Amino acid sequence: MIRIVALALVLLFCGTAVAKTCEGRWSVKVENSNVSLVGEKARIPVFIQTSQSIRECAPQGVYIRSTVNEGVQLQSSNALLKGWVSDSSGARTGLRTNKGVIYPLSLGEQTKLWLEVPNAVSGVPGLYASQLTFSIVGIDGIKSIVERAQLKVTPFVELKVNGQGAKRTVVNFGTLKTNQTKTLNLHFRSNTNVGLIFNAEYEKLKHKKLQGEYVSYQLYLNNKKLDFDTLMFLPRIHQGNSTNKLLKIRIGDTTQARAGSYSDTVTITATARP
Numbered sequence: 001m002i003r004i005v006a007l008a009l010v011l012l013f014c015g016t017a018v019a020k021t022c023e024g025r026w027s028v029k030v031e032n033s034n035v036s037l038v039g040e041k042a043r044i045p046v047f048i049q050t051s052q053s054i055r056e057c058a059p060q061g062v063y064i065r066s067t068v069n070e071g072v073q074l075q076s077s078n079a080l081l082k083g084w085v086s087d088s089s090g091a092r093t094g095l096r097t098n099k100g101v102i103y104p105l106s107l108g109e110q111t112k113l114w115l116e117v118p119n120a121v122s123g124v125p126g127l128y129a130s131q132l133t134f135s136i137v138g139i140d141g142i143k144s145i146v147e148r149a150q151l152k153v154t155p156f157v158e159l160k161v162n163g164q165g166a167k168r169t170v171v172n173f174g175t176l177k178t179n180q181t182k183t184l185n186l187h188f189r190s191n192t193n194v195g196l197i198f199n200a201e202y203e204k205l206k207h208k209k210l211q212g213e214y215v216s217y218q219l220y221l222n223n224k225k226l227d228f229d230t231l232m233f234l235p236r237i238h239q240g241n242s243t244n245k246l247l248k249i250r251i252g253d254t255t256q257a258r259a260g261s262y263s264d265t266v267t268i269t270a271t272a273r274p
Helices: 002-016 052-056
Strands: 026-030 036-038 041-050 061-066 072-075 080-086 100-103 110-117 126-137 145-153 157-161 181-190 193-200 205-207 217-221 232-234 242-251 266-273
Touching: 026 126, 026 145, 041 145, 061 072, 072 145, 080 100, 157 266, 181 193, 181 266
Parallel strands: none
Antiparallel strands: 026 041, 036 041, 041 110, 061 100, 061 126, 072 080, 072 126, 080 110, 126 145, 157 181, 181 242, 193 232, 193 266, 217 242
16 A cells, blocks of 8 residues: 555656646847947847747746857857857846856847847957857747857957047157157057058158258158058057057258258058958
């Protein structure tokens, strides 16, 4: 009699452990064409839609994982960008695991999430992608959905003179003297190699009023003499980091110069060269 009771209890326990199978339709859309930038960060909207029959089964949430690596990451041919999933307000409120993250579903038909990549702008240029697997948590019978997340990182270069991003900088020498110098700080920030070229209107200081009156000058970058109209290269500045170069302007011989105002316009062009 005792054995019969024990067996009946075991069968009853096993019966209650079987999860209820739920039926219904759901979909996931990763809007790769609708990327927004917030500073250095790229945000890709993710929309999850569930039918009423699924919502009535009270799922615990949606589980999102990347097939590239642990966590949510995107990969190009030679680089990796780490990211995360946030809720509709941008907060990282999900339950993180070593493989992905779980977010609750909204009570309505649609749940909005964000795939955020914090260093997207300064990443190594290229096309990044990852297969994301979405699974409903807490109910059985619902198949997982695989979607492709994609992000293009374009080459960029930023140039500032003496810490300013102004397009025009005036260097005033006052009274010109032979071998007089002025130094400017060129601040470069880029995610690739940088091509640099210096062009000048006259390549010497021209008298404002007197035709044919000039004073020579020379440019030096980190004490290396520069030639006008000659392309030079700065090596890759990794992951959007910055580097500084000193541009020195040295005035030539002024002993025979006529009194008056002299000027020239130098254009510095920096281009991203992936």
